[in-house]
Amino acid sequence: MRLSTKSATLLVLALLIxxxxxxxxxxxxxxxxxxxxxxxxAVTGLVILTGYAGQISLGHAGFAGIGAYASALGPTHLSLPPSLSVLLGAALSALIAFLVGRPILRLKGYYLAVATLGFGILVSMVLANESGITGGPDGVQVAELGLRDLLASLGLKLKAPVFWYAFSGVVLLVGAWLALNLYDSPTGRALRALHGSEVAAKTVGVDVPRVTLQAFVISAVYASVAGSLLALQNRFVTPDIAGYMYSIELVTMAVFGGAGSVFGAIFGAGILTLLPQALTFLAEYEQLMLGLIMVLVMIFMREGLVPSALRLIRGRGA
Amino acid sequence: MMAKLTTTTTLAALLAFGLSGTALADIKIGATLSATGPAAFLGDPEAKTLEMLVKDLNAKGGINGEKVDLVSYDDGGDPNKARTFATRLVEDDEVVAIIGGTTTGTSMTIIPVAEDAEVPFISLAGAIEIIDPVRPFAFKTPHTDKMACAKIFENMKTRGFTRIGMISGSDGFGDSMRKQCLAIVGDYGIEVAADERYGPQDADMTPQLTNIKGTDGIQAVLNPGFGQGPAIVTRNYHQLAIDLPLYQSHGVASKGFIDLAGKDAAEGVRLPGTALLVGDLLPEGDPQKPVVDAYKAEFEKETGTPVSTFGGYAHDAFAILVDAIKRAGSDDPQAIRDAIEKTSGLVGTTGTVTMSPEDHLGLDLTAFRMLEIKDGGWTLVE
Amino acid sequence: MPELMQFLLSGATVGAVYALVALGFTIIYNASDIVNFAQGEFVMLGGMITVFAHMAGLPLPLAALLAIVVTAAIGVALNKLAIEPARGAPVVSLIIITIGASIFIRGAAQLVFDKQLHRFPAFSGDDPIAVLGATILPQSLWVIAGALAVFIGLWLFFTKTLTGLAVLATSNNRLAAQLVGINTSWVMTLSFALSAGIGALAGVLVTPITLTRYDVGIALALKGFAAAMLGGMGSPHGALVGGILLGLLEALTAGYISSQYKDAAAFIVILAVLFAMPQGIFGAKRTERV
Structure with a gap:
């Protein structure tokens, strides 16, 4: 029996988790x-935006910041439970993506890159400057999600890292499942047509601004949820989460693993998250090695790790 | 974890009964510092100081006959990384105490990890939130920003200033100190008539300073900030020929600041600093003199770079920790925590530390000295 | 009135810094369509090498020259070792390569040099020059003059010299350029050498004002990139105007509105300009190949 890419991706992910x-x-x-x-x-969201729709964003950390601060400030300022605050953050990110997406997505290539970069920087600046609300550049504390205590009261006591491993793992699986479903939906097909050639997509009747905007909004929600999860498990958040360094890191992860596929991008996120941890024994040489590995992979596996590796395996099999 | 705690406790108990120390593993101390990134010039001397002190201590036979093993990570100033490294130190390296958190942001993400694992944590960052409210396992060595503000305003008051301007960096340090200063400035009968900001990487602050210059009746200017910002502010201040006393914060208390700002521009600048910068000016009887002289001599010999206040924070954290482990007679984290809280009369580079269950900093205002820059060097004002 | 003058002078100083960095982006972009994210590291290298060569006893002009030559060589090495082997890779992969290279160069700089802030003396002293009640430092004039000189040089290069035209031809259509006898590999080498050299020159000129450290490249590249995009990527006019405009915007916002939100104001204007003129102010319309 042949598995579809979708089932294979989900199965492998679930097994790994x-x-x-x-x-x-x-x-x-x-x-x-x-x-x-x-x-x-967060990177799965970028697959939808970059891999499917062919649009680049250097500002998605801005949405992660919105999600993170929503989960931090919702409980203190609006007396919302943290879980609802996460949803509020996602809704807010979607709304903001919808509003700024329309003008921003008219831009192409590097101009789109600098516009999204500017957007992300604006978000981090607001978070840092409005210290009366956000706690300023030194950051703000985040309430407990409460789910871990609930589980503990039911007799399932988990250490914080174990709980967050399981919880983020489940959210990732759901996110990957949704993204893979989108790929096969009419919107997904329209997006892929668009990625191939915008002009061709237009001629076959794809409403280009509408579908790219959809991709932008969806990817913003992914980033927002990721930001919320990060803030909730760190119990503390600073405006760094919305900074352009994190935006660039996210894009790098997606491209490194292979932005065209959900599994590739998540794999890229895995490698680039693990590398700095694995390289700590190098101490001062860590940055040097990290940069070198990035360059080498992109030279020798230019479509990203996973697609290049798959091609190698298939090429040998045939 | 429980199982691990009991083993260490049993082993520690064995040691305490004097059975044998030789079969035991070294005492493992963890650190996560910002040796790179925007706070590197704080974290770099801190990391070097710890390395040097551990080497030294081990050469002298360690603590109670046991060697100290330092596990140090570079979090690049990223709170998310700091949290990960703190988890690694506690769960994987199984250290008995953590030093670090160069910045307030990184310290605040380490605290929940240390509290959860019940491992003592000594932060090297300024903000008061780290120890207020007091948390059982969180301590810190630097003065709070509020104390720096108080020291500066006291000095301004004695000079009869009632109306000042402020220009603050928008980074964590500058923003936190600005808030603390604004909160207490009224207590000294001083009014802040101009309140300007600049970005940590800005190249020119003349517009902000022009506005301060143009504000009526200002008698002095205060610049909370660290990094290149204060050096550029000081240079621009000189460029605009502003003829008012300029106060900098403890964030720039290092020889490097005078070099970067330039001797002429830095002339007359006042700032609250620690004894470390003026060791040679201290009178012979000063209790801090031997401590700061020894640290300064050794650090400068070892690294070839001048000492800074920040390395001093790490020095004091390590001294407090070693003292506590000695007194606890064990490397059980809980026992170390209890001993740290009972630290009394420990002379460090920053001041004389006496902690209590209500005070996890243990310094008072006398720890700060008001310094003035003259002819490219430091002088004591009092 | 003197206030306005001071704001304008400050804006011109900072703007010239941005313009110098932005100009460095144009050549590589024109030759290869790559925005080189390691451009800020060239600026850092220019400053840091000068600082350390000067500390080692070299006179300042010689140290600066050494810094420019060494950085240009590093630019060539970057092209030979990382960009050329990746020829034909998607643009986004090339961007990741330049990001990787920038991390690598920063990592190397913190090892070879140190992590402290540095500066070297201004070329013509630190005595401010009075202009209509405001003041400007002589070093600012050096930076402004440097930006203008590089701009004129580039403009002449791209319009009057055969090599400059060859660079533009290579960017338009590499194959066609090869067919008419242009050595495209040489053009790429030259572009990287020039871009890196200009970056290093920028570093030499701005360090007495902005100070330098192994990681200053990130922030400088960000502002330079924004300035280049504001003016229109690839155009020397655009880089110059975009840089100065960005500097003035920041200074005037800091002076008249809010020093807290001056960077925000700059990015809002950039977004507004791009919405109205999606190719930047001087950007050429590039038709999309189907």
Whole structure:
């Protein structure tokens, strides 16, 4: 029996999430795993925007920032429970993406890149400057999600890293499932047509501004949810989360693994999250190695790690 | 974790009974510092200081006969990374205490990890939130920003200033100190008539300073900030020939600041600093003199760079920790925590530290000295 | 009135810094359609190499020259070792390569040099020059003059010299350029050498004002990139005007509206300009190949 890409991706992801903890020597590995999943969620959003629709964004950390601060400020300023605050953040991100997306997506290539970059910087600046509300550049504390306590009261006591590993893993699976479904939907087909050639897509009747805007809004929601999860598990958030460095990191993860496929991008998120942890023994040489690995992979596996590796395997098989 | 805690406790108990220390593992101390990134010039001397002190201590036979093993990570100033490294230190490296958190943001993400794991944590960052409200396992060595503000305003008051201008960096340090200063400035009968900001990477602050210059009746200017900002502010201040006393914060208390701002521009600038910068000016009987002289001599010999206040924070954190482990007679995190809280009369580079269950900093205003820059060097004002 | 003058002078100073960085982007972009995210690191190298060569005893002009030559060589190495082997890769992969290279160069700089802030003396002293009640430092004039000189040089290069035209031809259609006998590999090498050299020159000129450290490249590249896009990527006019405009905007916002939101104001204007003129102010219309 041949598995579809969709089922294969979900199956492999689920297996990895469930099976790897058997090899974890300590709770720290759960923490790193949870970070991989959180980045994976944000990067899955970029697959929809960049991989499917062919649009670049250097400002998606802005949406992560909105999601993070929503989950931080919702409970303190609006007396909302953290779970509802996450949803509020996602809704707010979608609304803002909808409003700024229309003019921004008219731009192409590097001009789109600088416009999204500017948007992200504006968000981080507001977060840093409105210190009366946001706590300023030094950041703000975030309330407990409460789910872990609930589980504990039901007799399931989990360490924080273990809980967040499981929770982010489930969210990632749901996110990947939705993204893969989108791929096969009419919108997904329209997006792919668009990625191939915008002119061709137009001639076959694709409403280009509408579908790119949809992709932008959806990817913003992914980033927002990822930001919320990060803030909730760190119990503290600073405006750095909306900074352009994180935006660039996200794009790099997607492209590094292969922005065209959900699995590739998540794999890229995994590698680039693990590398700095694995390279700590190099101490001062860490940055040097990180840069070198990025350059080498992009030279020798230019479509990204996963697509290039798959091609290699298939090429050999044929 | 529980199981691990019990083992360490049992082992520690064995040691305490004097059975044998030789079969035991070294005492593992963790650190996560911002040795790179925007706060690198704080984190770099901190990391070097710890490395040097550990090497030294081990050469002298360690603590109670046991060697100290330092596990140090570079979080690049990113709170998210700091949290990950703190988890790694606690869960994977199984350290008995954590030093670090160069910035307030990184410290605040480490605290929940340390509290959860019940491992003592000594922060090297300024903000008061780290120790107020007091959390059982969180301590810090630097003065709070509020104390720096108080020291500056006291000095302004004695000079009869009632109306001042402020120009603050918009980074964490500048923003936090600005807030603390604005909160207490009224207590000194001083009014802030101009309140300007600049970005941490800005190249020119003359517009902001022009506005301060143009505000009526200003008698002095205060610049909370660290990094290149204060050096550029000081140069622009000189460029615009503003003829008012300029106060900088403890954030620039290093020789490097005078070099970057230039001798002429820095002339007459006042700032609250620690004894470390003026070791040679201290009178012979000063209790801090031997401590700061020894640290300064050793650090400068080891690294070839001048000491800074920030390396001093790491020095004090390490001194507090070693002292606590000695007194606890064990490397059980809980016992170390209890001993840290009982630290009393420990002379560090920053001041003399006496902690209590209500005070996890243990410094008072006397720890700060008001300094003035003259002829490219520091002088004591009092 | 003197206030306005001071704001304008400050804006011109900062704007010239941005313009110098922005100008560095144009050549590589024109030759290869790549926005080189390691451009800020060239600026950093220009400053840091000068600082350390000067500390080692070299006179300042010689140290600066050494910095420019070494940085240009590093630019060539970047092209040979990272860009050329990746020829034909999608543009976004090339961007990641330049980001990787910038991380690599920063990592190397923190090892070879140190992590502290540095500066070297201004070329013509620190005595401010009075202009209509306001003041400007002599070094600012050096930066402004440097930006103008590089701009004129580039403009002449791209319009009057055969090599400059060859660069533009290579960017338009690499194959066609090869067919008419242009050595496109040489053009790429030259572009990287020139861009890196201009970046290093910028670093040499601005360091007495902005100070330097191994990681200053990120922020400078960001502002330079924004300035270049505001003016229109690839156009020397655009880089110059975009840079100065950005500097003036920041200074005037800081002076008259809010120093807290001056960077925000700059980015809002950039967004507004791009919405009205999607190719930047001087950007050429590039037709999309189908």
């Amino acid at each position: 469930v099976a790897t903890p058997f090899f974890f020597p300590s709770a720290y590995y759960y923490r790193v795993g949870a970070l991989v999943f959180v980045n994976g969620i």
